[in-house]
Amino acid sequence: MAKIAINIATGSLQQEEMIVGIDLGTTNSLISIIHPESKRPIVLKEYDGAALVPSIVHFGQAGNITVGDDAKKYLIAEPENTIFSVKRLMGKSYNDVQQQTNFFTYKIIDDNSESLVKIQVGEKFYSPVELSSFILKELKIRAEHILKTTVTKVVITVPAYFNDAQRQATRDAGKLAGLDVLRIVNEPTAASLAYGLGLNKDETKTIAVYDLGGGTFDISILRITSGIFEVLSTNGNTYLGGDDFDASIASFIMEKIGVSNDALNQNKSLAQEIRLKAEEAKIELSYNNEFEGVVDGKVLLITKNEFEQLATPLIAETIQCCKNALTDANLTIADIDEVIMVGGSTRVPLVKKTVSEFFNKTVHDTLNPDEVVAMGAAVQADILAGNNKDFLLLDITPLSLGIETMGGLMDVLIPRNSKVPSKAARQYTTQKDGQGSMRISVFQGERDLIKDNRKLAEFNLTGIPGMPAGLPKVEVSFLVNADGILVVNAKELRSGVEQSVEVRPQYGLTDEEVEKMLLDSITHAKSDIQTRALVEAQTEATQIIDTTNLFIQKNNDLLTDNELADTNDAINTLQKLIVNGNKDNIQAAIEKLNEISRPYAERLMDSAISKAMKGKNILE
Numbered sequence: 001m002a003k004i005a006i007n008i009a010t011g012s013l014q015q016e017e018m019i020v021g022i023d024l025g026t027t028n029s030l031i032s033i034i035h036p037e038s039k040r041p042i043v044l045k046e047y048d049g050a051a052l053v054p055s056i057v058h059f060g061q062a063g064n065i066t067v068g069d070d071a072k073k074y075l076i077a078e079p080e081n082t083i084f085s086v087k088r089l090m091g092k093s094y095n096d097v098q099q100q101t102n103f104f105t106y107k108i109i110d111d112n113s114e115s116l117v118k119i120q121v122g123e124k125f126y127s128p129v130e131l132s133s134f135i136l137k138e139l140k141i142r143a144e145h146i147l148k149t150t151v152t153k154v155v156i157t158v159p160a161y162f163n164d165a166q167r168q169a170t171r172d173a174g175k176l177a178g179l180d181v182l183r184i185v186n187e188p189t190a191a192s193l194a195y196g197l198g199l200n201k202d203e204t205k206t207i208a209v210y211d212l213g214g215g216t217f218d219i220s221i222l223r224i225t226s227g228i229f230e231v232l233s234t235n236g237n238t239y240l241g242g243d244d245f246d247a248s249i250a251s252f253i254m255e256k257i258g259v260s261n262d263a264l265n266q267n268k269s270l271a272q273e274i275r276l277k278a279e280e281a282k283i284e285l286s287y288n289n290e291f292e293g294v295v296d297g298k299v300l301l302i303t304k305n306e307f308e309q310l311a312t313p314l315i316a317e318t319i320q321c322c323k324n325a326l327t328d329a330n331l332t333i334a335d336i337d338e339v340i341m342v343g344g345s346t347r348v349p350l351v352k353k354t355v356s357e358f359f360n361k362t363v364h365d366t367l368n369p370d371e372v373v374a375m376g377a378a379v380q381a382d383i384l385a386g387n388n389k390d391f392l393l394l395d396i397t398p399l400s401l402g403i404e405t406m407g408g409l410m411d412v413l414i415p416r417n418s419k420v421p422s423k424a425a426r427q428y429t430t431q432k433d434g435q436g437s438m439r440i441s442v443f444q445g446e447r448d449l450i451k452d453n454r455k456l457a458e459f460n461l462t463g464i465p466g467m468p469a470g471l472p473k474v475e476v477s478f479l480v481n482a483d484g485i486l487v488v489n490a491k492e493l494r495s496g497v498e499q500s501v502e503v504r505p506q507y508g509l510t511d512e513e514v515e516k517m518l519l520d521s522i523t524h525a526k527s528d529i530q531t532r533a534l535v536e537a538q539t540e541a542t543q544i545i546d547t548t549n550l551f552i553q554k555n556n557d558l559l560t561d562n563e564l565a566d567t568n569d570a571i572n573t574l575q576k577l578i579v580n581g582n583k584d585n586i587q588a589a590i591e592k593l594n595e596i597s598r599p600y601a602e603r604l605m606d607s608a609i610s611k612a613m614k615g616k617n618i619l620e
């Protein structure tokens, strides 16, 4: 079923926007969506087939900013204007990174070591958040180009070890790029979701996610219980990845073709050539036993065996991290149920073999390792969009929850698609003087009138002390806990009397019924908006008639006969319109009644005030 939304302004139907998943990587970034027909995550690709967008930003002389492959070309030639690995700087102060500034070829500012780092390019300063937002903006543009629709709602992944500041920085980058970041998801969690792990609510599993990317290595141990992911431990090395494989091969190439470090420092284009050739060789050797190429006019041959010797110490280091992670989680290899391979560098056969041998298990490697995190983000996005029925009940509220207010209207406290657990509260008051109890009726659904929604519960809050209408403050709060149970509490704040009920909103409701309720709300959207306006006008009319009647009862002898007659006429007209009028003529009649009563109401008010003043004088 295609998803449809209602434009509230026009009441017309429109195609609902897609929520996309974004892997904002240190080396590469990419976007994924759930394919509307296959329901499987797919990575968005440009016409040239490229899915990965290198996470690189280049600042041109003319002030132009390029992102991705076009920026990557300048890495060696214009290091000071070409920003890479900005993810390493997210949410960091200069103190945090001063040990590593050698790694960055661009200028990191240290004017105030406690505050967040800034990057200087030419005369300008940029925060990591701004730089990341350039990458996200580029991804947004690409997605919109490919999907032919606007993209604003996203899920972005971050490493499991990211702290709150780093997560917030990622959110801010999204906001700056014009995106609405619905959720930040841990990369290993996303990878698990991409493989369908965690989607079955009944299973408990312990998962090791081995992520060897371009510049970083992360091992995360997760436990999934009832679809909830818990990070048991993380370990890794933030300066170990495919780049180090490239660097070893580059040294090897230099040795083979006889180029010294000094010569390389003098010749930036040769340095660029060797670096690119090294990566090319590495990738080729994931599929073939030999690599043959030409560097600096010389023929070069590298065998798989040679590369594996270079890679072995680096891979050994990742295994040591895996051991540490297991120890920290208080687990042994036997406790691990699944191992997932993530990151472009796990394409290296020796990496796969070593990891599989260490965990003594066949590893999950059927999905592209550099796409799997983005794919999982798309799965999460789909869950948030309410499309993934298996997950529907666990993660979000599929239908809005609210209570009945005057005129049988639905007053929503927790809108549909709210994250679970979720909390909301609102204050209400009494309609009648001395009203001692208040009925709280809880409903579920998207329609404006409660009669069209599903009733979940009803109770009376009793023991409200006698007070004039409008004075009691009854706070109704809704809490949907992680198990999907709704706790409704009503409390009169002046007296403290309170009462609550528990309900299971999804109890006995099938997915088809949820779907039908949503569809109904779409079909009836326009008429619902009109009905709500009418009911609101009727309610207001009833209230004004009640207060006017009360007023003339009390002050009968102070009104002229004309005033009384006019008022009664206006009340009668309004009363008839409540039954068979429309929103507009009811409102006009309310206004008419107001006009009639205003002069005498003011007159009486003035006299009441002057009486009070006189009283005061006597007392003096």
Ligand code: ADP
Binding pocket: 025, 026, 027, 028, 029, 052, 212, 213, 214, 215, 216, 241, 242, 243, 279, 282, 283, 284, 286, 342, 343, 344, 345, 346, 347, 348, 369, 370
């Ligand atoms: P990150 O998560 O750090 O952004 P990726 O997961 O995209 O990075 O991994 C990028 C790294 O993967 C690069 O070092 C790249 O050279 C490497 N890589 C990509 N494909 C292969 C391959 N077939 N064999 C070996 N390494 C590869």
Ligand code: MG
Binding pocket: 025, 026, 213, 343, 373
């Ligand atoms: Mg990654």
